[in-house]
Amino acid sequence: MCNLFLISGFSKLRRSRLLCPLILQQLGLTKGSYPMKYQHYLFLFLCLLFLTNPTWARKKKILVLHSYHQGLNWTDNITRGMQSIFEQHDNLEVQFEYMDSKRNSDPAYLVEFAKLYELKHHNIPFEVIIASDNNALEFARKYQNTYFKDIPVVFASIDQFDESLIEGMTNVTGVTEFIDFKRTIQEALRLHPKAKNLVVINDNQTTSAIINRNHIKSFWPDIKTDVNLVFLENLSIDELVDKVNQLDDSNIILLLNFSKDKEGNYISYQENIEIIREATQLPIYSSWVFYLGEGIVGGMLTSGFEQGKLAAQIALRVINGEDINQIPLVTSGYNSLIFDYNQMQRFDISPDQLPEGSQIIHLPLTLFEKYKTYLLLISVFLILICIIIFYSRYIRKRNENRLLAINKDLKVNRTRLLRMLDSNSDGVWEHNFKSERLTFSKQIWLNLGYDPDRVKNTLEFVYAHIHPDDQAKVEGKRLDCLKEITETFEVVFRICNANQEWKWYKGKGKILDRDDANAPTNMVGTLTDITERKLAEEQIQEDEKQIRASEKRWRSLIEQAADEILIHNFSGKIIDANSSACQSLGYSHKDLLEMNYADLDSKYSAQNLVDYWNKLSPDKSSINMESIQKRHDGSTFPVEINLSLIDLEEDQLILAVVRDISKRQETERKVLNAVIETEENERRRFAKDLHDSIGPLLSSINLYLSALKQTDEAEKKQSIIKVSREAVNEALVSIKEISNNLSPHILSDFGLEKAINSFTQKLQVSERINISFHAENLNERLNEQVEVVIYRVVTELIHNTIKHAKAENIEINLSREKDELKLIYIDDGIGFDTRKLESDKTNGMGLYNILSRVRSLNGTHKIKSNLVNGGMMAVLSVKLESGAK
Known part of the structure; x- marks a missing residue:
C-alpha cells in the first residue's frame, strides 16, 4: 500500500509541474516577463495543495459482491440503493462483482468463480467488502482467511439470517433480511375473505426459495384460518401455466420465487410475473417491491433499494474509522x-x-389535489372577507350585549342548576x-x-307531614345551616304520603345565596326516595340475624352430636370438627384444623379416599362407607362413615359423620356366637331326644319281634303284638314331640303369618336389629308345604342378614293376590x-337349598344387591293351586 501511495503522489507532483506554466499564462504573464523563481514557488504551492487536499488523496476502495447477476431486478435495486449513498462521496471507488449463482449454482462453477476472483481482486486493498444475499455471504465466509483477511465484511439482504451463517467469521456485521410473508398472507386473506385456497408459487430450486418455503410452513398454523395452503413447485414453465390456468375464483396467489424451473431453465423476475399475470386473472400477492406495478396487488414488500442504502451506510461508518464489531445488525427499515x-x-x-399507514401507487389525483393551489387561494380570500365582515359586526354588538349576556347567563345557570338537581333526584327544594x-x-x-296545587310552601305544612320522631332532627340540621355552623344540609327522615304510608327520604342541600352582610339567605337542595334501600337494609339485618341464629343452632347441634362430625374439602383438608371428634380422636380442635x-x-390410602369423595355429586349427594380410624395415641377403632356433599356457591365441601361401631361389631359377634351356640344346643338336644326317647322304644320293639318269632302260642303272640303296637305308638308320639321342636307348632296350628310374626318378635328382643313385617290377604291357610318353605326362606334370609350383612333394618312384605303368593x-x-x-352349595340346608325348594313349588325368585352402596332385596313368587290349602 505504501508503494501505491508513493506512485500516486509522484503522479500528482508531475501534474502540478505541468499546471504551473498554464496558470501563469492565465494570469497574463509570459515566460520571459516573470522570474523563474515565481514558477518554482507556484510549483511548491500546488504540490502542498495536492498532497493535503482530501479530495485529491487516494480514494477508498469498496468491493460489492453480488450473489446474482446484473440485470436482475432485485440485484439492480440493491445496487441503486448503495449508489444513492456512495454518489454523495467523491473519495470512494466502488467495484461490483456478480457471482451469477441464480443461473449457475453448480459447485464446480463456484470453484471456478473463486479462481476468477483471485485473478481479478486478490491484491486490491479494499477498505470494506459488501456481500449481497446469502450466496455472497457464504463465499465471503468460506474465503475470508484466503482473500479477505483483516478486511471488514458488511452483508446485505441475508434471507432468514441466523448466527450460523457467519460462524467463524471476524469483523462482520450487516443488514438481515426478514421478509414478512406472514403479514402479506394475513392481509391477502383479510382482503379476500371468500378465498378457500392460498396458492404459493415457488421453484424450490434455489437456496432462498427453500428457506422461504419452510418459513411459511413453520408459521402457517399460527394463522387461524380455514383456508388451505397449496404449493405449486418443482414444475416446468408449461406445467406452471397449466396449473395456474386451472385455478378458480376461490384461490389467491402468493408469488415467492420462480427463477428456475424443474428442467433447469432460468427465468427472470420480470418473466415469471409476466407468465403468471397472463395465465390467470386471480389476485397475486408477493413480498418483494420489484413486483410492484407488474401485476401484484401488493403486500408487506421488502425493498432491495432500502437494504442497499442501509448496507452502504454501514460501510461508510467502517471507512470513517468506526469499529465494525461495535456496529449492531440492522433488522428493520426495509419492509x-x-x-x-x-x-x-x-x-x-x-x-x-x-391497514393504517399503507402506501398506494397509481392512486389518481383528487379534484382538490389537481387544483389545490387555486382552491387554497380562493378559500383564503373568502375567509378573509368573512372575517372582516363578522369582526366588524362583533365589535359593534359586543359592548351592548355584554351586560345582557351576563344577566342572562346568571338566570340560565340558576335554572340549569335546578333542572340538573331535579333530574338527578326525586325532586328539588328551596x-x-x-x-x-x-x-x-x-x-x-x-x-x-x-x-x-293544594299544598302550601311553608315550614309548618311540610313539618306536619314529617314523622314526629324525625322533626327535631330535620329542624336541628336546618338551624345549623342558618347559624353557619355548616354550609351543607344532609338528613334522612320519614314523610307521610297520600296513602298514609311512611316513606324514607334523604335530603341534601347547600347555601346558595347570601346578603350583603354575608348571612345566608337561600338554600337549595334535593330529595331522594330511599324507601326501598331502607327496607332492603332492614331485610338484610333481619336475614343476618336469622342466619346468625341458625348458625348458632347448627353449631349447637353439631357440638351436641355424639358422633364425630368433620367438614373437609375434596383434597382432605379439615375445615371444621365438633367436640365429639376431638374427644374420640384425642386431638385438640386446633390440631384437627391443621390436619388432612x-x-x-388407617385403612385407606389418600388416593382411595379421594376416589370415594369424587363419587359425590349433586345427583348422588350422600354415600356410606366403613373404615378404621387412628387416634392420637396410635390406637385404632372401626367406624361407619356417612359422606354428604355441601354445595356452596364458591366451593364444594364434604360433611363426614363418623360413628364408632366397635360396640356394634362386638354385639354382632355375641349375637352370632349365641345363634351358633343355640344351634349346637338344639342339635345336641335333638340327638339326646332321639337317643333317650326313640332308641329304647326301637330296642324294645326289636325284642318283641324276636320273642314273637320264638313262640308258637297264639295268645302269647297276640300279647306280644299288642305290646309292640303300644311301643310303636309311644315312639310315634316321641317323634311328633321332637318334630314339633324342629317345626314350631305355631306354624302348623296358626299358619304362616303368626309363625313369622312370632319369630321376628323374638329376634327384636335383643334390640340389635329392627325387623318390620307386613302381611296382606292371608286370612285363609295356605298349602302346608308352601307355608313350610316360605317360613324356612324367611328364617334363613334373616339368619344370613344377621350373620353376614351387618344390617340395622329389615323389611318383610308378604301378600297374596288371587292365586299368587309374593x-x-x-x-x-x-x-x-x-x-x-348359585355356586354356594356348601351351606347344607342354607339359602341355596331353600331357594331350590321354592323352584320345586314352580316358584320364582330374584335377588339383587349392590357391592358399592350396599343393601339386598329378594323377591319370591309362588303360584298357588286354586282352592288348595
Whole structure:
C-alpha cells in the first residue's frame, strides 16, 4: 500500500509541474516577463495543495459482491440503493462483482468463480467488502482467511439470517433480511375473505426459495384460518401455466420465487410475473417491491433499494474509522405495506380496507389535489372577507350585549342548576331563610301522591307531614345551616304520603345565596326516595340475624352430636370438627384444623379416599362407607362413615359423620356366637331326644319281634303284638314331640303369618336389629308345604342378614293376590355378589337349598344387591293351586 501511495503522489507532483506554466499564462504573464523563481514557488504551492487536499488523496476502495447477476431486478435495486449513498462521496471507488449463482449454482462453477476472483481482486486493498444475499455471504465466509483477511465484511439482504451463517467469521456485521410473508398472507386473506385456497408459487430450486418455503410452513398454523395452503413447485414453465390456468375464483396467489424451473431453465423476475399475470386473472400477492406495478396487488414488500442504502451506510461508518464489531445488525427499515391502486380496482378493494399507514401507487389525483393551489387561494380570500365582515359586526354588538349576556347567563345557570338537581333526584327544594318559605318541586308532591296545587310552601305544612320522631332532627340540621355552623344540609327522615304510608327520604342541600352582610339567605337542595334501600337494609339485618341464629343452632347441634362430625374439602383438608371428634380422636380442635383427613384413616390410602369423595355429586349427594380410624395415641377403632356433599356457591365441601361401631361389631359377634351356640344346643338336644326317647322304644320293639318269632302260642303272640303296637305308638308320639321342636307348632296350628310374626318378635328382643313385617290377604291357610318353605326362606334370609350383612333394618312384605303368593325381603346391610349365590352349595340346608325348594313349588325368585352402596332385596313368587290349602 505504501508503494501505491508513493506512485500516486509522484503522479500528482508531475501534474502540478505541468499546471504551473498554464496558470501563469492565465494570469497574463509570459515566460520571459516573470522570474523563474515565481514558477518554482507556484510549483511548491500546488504540490502542498495536492498532497493535503482530501479530495485529491487516494480514494477508498469498496468491493460489492453480488450473489446474482446484473440485470436482475432485485440485484439492480440493491445496487441503486448503495449508489444513492456512495454518489454523495467523491473519495470512494466502488467495484461490483456478480457471482451469477441464480443461473449457475453448480459447485464446480463456484470453484471456478473463486479462481476468477483471485485473478481479478486478490491484491486490491479494499477498505470494506459488501456481500449481497446469502450466496455472497457464504463465499465471503468460506474465503475470508484466503482473500479477505483483516478486511471488514458488511452483508446485505441475508434471507432468514441466523448466527450460523457467519460462524467463524471476524469483523462482520450487516443488514438481515426478514421478509414478512406472514403479514402479506394475513392481509391477502383479510382482503379476500371468500378465498378457500392460498396458492404459493415457488421453484424450490434455489437456496432462498427453500428457506422461504419452510418459513411459511413453520408459521402457517399460527394463522387461524380455514383456508388451505397449496404449493405449486418443482414444475416446468408449461406445467406452471397449466396449473395456474386451472385455478378458480376461490384461490389467491402468493408469488415467492420462480427463477428456475424443474428442467433447469432460468427465468427472470420480470418473466415469471409476466407468465403468471397472463395465465390467470386471480389476485397475486408477493413480498418483494420489484413486483410492484407488474401485476401484484401488493403486500408487506421488502425493498432491495432500502437494504442497499442501509448496507452502504454501514460501510461508510467502517471507512470513517468506526469499529465494525461495535456496529449492531440492522433488522428493520426495509419492509413496507404497499399496494397497487390499479389492481385494487380489479378486485373491488377500497383504500379504506387497507391497514393504517399503507402506501398506494397509481392512486389518481383528487379534484382538490389537481387544483389545490387555486382552491387554497380562493378559500383564503373568502375567509378573509368573512372575517372582516363578522369582526366588524362583533365589535359593534359586543359592548351592548355584554351586560345582557351576563344577566342572562346568571338566570340560565340558576335554572340549569335546578333542572340538573331535579333530574338527578326525586325532586328539588328551596328554602328562603328570610321569608321562612320552603318550596318543594311538583315532582316531590306527585311522588307522594298529593295534588301540587293544594299544598302550601311553608315550614309548618311540610313539618306536619314529617314523622314526629324525625322533626327535631330535620329542624336541628336546618338551624345549623342558618347559624353557619355548616354550609351543607344532609338528613334522612320519614314523610307521610297520600296513602298514609311512611316513606324514607334523604335530603341534601347547600347555601346558595347570601346578603350583603354575608348571612345566608337561600338554600337549595334535593330529595331522594330511599324507601326501598331502607327496607332492603332492614331485610338484610333481619336475614343476618336469622342466619346468625341458625348458625348458632347448627353449631349447637353439631357440638351436641355424639358422633364425630368433620367438614373437609375434596383434597382432605379439615375445615371444621365438633367436640365429639376431638374427644374420640384425642386431638385438640386446633390440631384437627391443621390436619388432612387421610392422616386419621388407617385403612385407606389418600388416593382411595379421594376416589370415594369424587363419587359425590349433586345427583348422588350422600354415600356410606366403613373404615378404621387412628387416634392420637396410635390406637385404632372401626367406624361407619356417612359422606354428604355441601354445595356452596364458591366451593364444594364434604360433611363426614363418623360413628364408632366397635360396640356394634362386638354385639354382632355375641349375637352370632349365641345363634351358633343355640344351634349346637338344639342339635345336641335333638340327638339326646332321639337317643333317650326313640332308641329304647326301637330296642324294645326289636325284642318283641324276636320273642314273637320264638313262640308258637297264639295268645302269647297276640300279647306280644299288642305290646309292640303300644311301643310303636309311644315312639310315634316321641317323634311328633321332637318334630314339633324342629317345626314350631305355631306354624302348623296358626299358619304362616303368626309363625313369622312370632319369630321376628323374638329376634327384636335383643334390640340389635329392627325387623318390620307386613302381611296382606292371608286370612285363609295356605298349602302346608308352601307355608313350610316360605317360613324356612324367611328364617334363613334373616339368619344370613344377621350373620353376614351387618344390617340395622329389615323389611318383610308378604301378600297374596288371587292365586299368587309374593314375598319381598329388604335389608340395608352390606352388598354381595349375587352371581356367587348359585355356586354356594356348601351351606347344607342354607339359602341355596331353600331357594331350590321354592323352584320345586314352580316358584320364582330374584335377588339383587349392590357391592358399592350396599343393601339386598329378594323377591319370591309362588303360584298357588286354586282352592288348595
